[in-house]
Amino acid sequence: MSAHGGDVAAVARAAGLDRRRLIDLSASMNPFAPDIRPLLADALDVVVDYPDATRAHAALAEVLDVDRDRLVLTNGGAEAIALVAAELGAGSVVEPEFSLYRRHLARVDSDAPRWRSNPSNPLGVLADDTDEAHVWDEAFLPLATGRWTNGRGAWRLGSLTKVWACPGLRLGYAIAPDADAAARIARRQPRWSVNGLALSIVEPMLAVTDLPGWASQIEALRAEFCGRLHDVGVAARPTAANWVLVEGVDAADLRRRLIEQRVLVRDCTSFGMADTCRVAVPNPHDLDVVVDAFARS
Numbered sequence: 001m002s003a004h005g006g007d008v009a010a011v012a013r014a015a016g017l018d019r020r021r022l023i024d025l026s027a028s029m030n031p032f033a034p035d036i037r038p039l040l041a042d043a044l045d046v047v048v049d050y051p052d053a054t055r056a057h058a059a060l061a062e063v064l065d066v067d068r069d070r071l072v073l074t075n076g077g078a079e080a081i082a083l084v085a086a087e088l089g090a091g092s093v094v095e096p097e098f099s100l101y102r103r104h105l106a107r108v109d110s111d112a113p114r115w116r117s118n119p120s121n122p123l124g125v126l127a128d129d130t131d132e133a134h135v136w137d138e139a140f141l142p143l144a145t146g147r148w149t150n151g152r153g154a155w156r157l158g159s160l161t162k163v164w165a166c167p168g169l170r171l172g173y174a175i176a177p178d179a180d181a182a183a184r185i186a187r188r189q190p191r192w193s194v195n196g197l198a199l200s201i202v203e204p205m206l207a208v209t210d211l212p213g214w215a216s217q218i219e220a221l222r223a224e225f226c227g228r229l230h231d232v233g234v235a236a237r238p239t240a241a242n243w244v245l246v247e248g249v250d251a252a253d254l255r256r257r258l259i260e261q262r263v264l265v266r267d268c269t270s271f272g273m274a275d276t277c278r279v280a281v282p283n284p285h286d287l288d289v290v291v292d293a294f295a296r297s
Contacts, residue, residue, distance in 0.1 A: 006024070006026055006027035006167060008022055008026065008027075008264050011259060017262065022259075022263070022264055023263045023264065023282065023286050023290060023293075025263060025265050025280040025282055025290065026266040027167060027266075027280065028241065028243045028280040028281075029162055029165035029167065029242075030162065030163055030214060031217075031218065031242065031280075031281050031284065032213075032217050032218065033164050033165035033166075036164060036165070036201060039200070039204050039205070040197055040200075043200035046196035046200050047197065050196075051192045051195055051196040052199070053073055053194060053199050055202075055203060056073065056194075056200075056203065057071065059202055059206055060202055060206070063148060063206055064175065067179070069182060070175055070176045070178065070179055071173060071174075071182065072173060072176065072182050072186050072189075073171070073172075073193075073199075074172045074173055074174060074189070074193065075170045075171075075172070075189075075193045075195075076159065076167070076170035076171060076172045077137070077157060077158065077161075077162070077172035078170075078172070079172060080157040080159075080173060080174040081101065081104055082100075082104045083174060083185040083188050084135060084155050084174055085104035085105045085106070086104070087181070087184060088105070088135070089107060090106060090107040091105045091107075091108060091109070091115045091135065092110050092111070092113065092115065093108050093115055093116075094114070094116070095271070095272060096122055096123065096268075096271040096273060097120070098117050098121045098137065099270065101115045113133075114132070114134055114135070115133065115134070115135040115137070116131075116136065116137065117138075117139065117140070118136050118137065118138055118140075118150065119141065119144050119239065119241040121139075121140065121241070122243075122245070122266070122273065122278045123245075124241040124244075125239065126144060126145070126240040127150075132152075134153060134154050134155065135154070135155040135156075135157065136150070136156050136157070137157045138150065138156055138157060138158050139158060139159035139162050140162065140241045140242065141158075142211045142214075142215070143211075143215055143218055143242045144215060144241050144242070146211045146212035146213075146215035146216070147211065149175070155176060156175040157174050157175075158173045158175075159171075159172045160172060160173070161198075164201070164205050164209075166201075169197060170195070170198060171194060171198040171202070218242050221281050221284060221287075222242070222244060223238065224287070225244060225282065225290075226238045226244055228287070228291045229244070229246070232291060232294055232295035233295075234294050235247055235248050235249075236279070243278050243279055243280045245277070245278060245279070246279055247275060247276050249275060249276070250275070251269055251274055251275060251276055251277045252267050254267075255267045258294070258297050261293035261296055263290055263294075265277045265278065265279045266278040266279070266280075
C-alpha cells in the first residue's frame with residue numbers, strides 16, 4: 001500500500017487488471033473538473049522548447065491576488081512541501097497529518113513552527129479562523145470552500161493538479177511571506193522544474209475554473225454519497241473536503257475486498273487509523289458502481 005494513496009497503476013498490475021477498469025478513490029481529486037486531455041493535445045508543440053513559466057506565473061499570481069515575486073510555481077504540491085521544508089529545517093506536526101511534512105522536514109519538533117493541512121488530511125476538518133500555523137497546506141481548500149486561499153500564515157502551499165484532477169502533470173505552488181523567501185526556495189529548484197505541458201494549461205484552465213460552483217457541487221454529491229452508503233449499511237462520515245471517512249472497519253481488509261469490486265480506496269493505517277478508510281467523492285457517473293461495490297463488500 002502506498003502511504004500517499006493514488007497507487008492505482010501498481011494495484012492494477014498486482015491484481016492483473018486493466019487500470020481503466022479501476023475506479024481510483026484513494027486519491028482525492030475534483031470530481032467535477034473538466035477533461036484536461038483536449039487542452040494537452042492542443043499544446044503538444046510546447047514539448048520541443050524549454051519551458052517558459054512567465055505567462056502561467058503571472059496568471060496564477062493574479063488569481064491568487066499575491067505579488068508575483070512571492071509566488072513560486074512547483075513540480076506539484078509535493079515539491080512545494082519539500083522546498084519549504086528545506087528552507088525552514090524544522091517544523092511541528094500534529095498527527096494525524098499528511099505524511100510528506102515529516103518526510104521532508106529535517107527535524108520534527110513540537111516547539112518548531114507548525115505545519116498543517118486545511119482542510120486537515122485525513123480528517124477533513126476545516127481550521128477555525130482563530131487557528132494558527134506557520135505553513136498552511138491548502139491543497140484541498142479550494143474544493144472545500146470555493147476560495148483559493150485563506151490568506152493566513154507565513155507560507156501557503158497549493159496543488160493545482162488536485163483542483164484540476166490531473167496529478168500526473170505535477171503542478172503546484174508556494175506563496176512565500178516575502179520576495180526574498182520566495183527567491184531562496186526558487187534557487188533550490190532544478191532549472192525548468194515545471195514542465196511545459198503543465199505550464200501550458202494554466203491560463204486555459206483558470207479561464208474555466210469555477211471554485212464556488214465546484215465546492216457547492218462537491219458538497220451536494222458528498223451528502224448524496226454518504227446517504228447512499230448508509231442505505232447499504234456502510235458507516236460513512238462526511239467531511240468538509242472532497243472525501244468521506246468509512247469508520248469502524250478493518251481498513252486493509254475493506255480495501256482488499258473493494259479492489260475485487262474494482263474500486264480503490266485509501267487505507268488510513270499509515271495515519272494511525274487502522275479502522276478507517278478515506279474514500280474520495282466519486283464522479284457522478286461512477287456513483288452507482290461505487291455504492292454497489294460497497295454493498296457487495
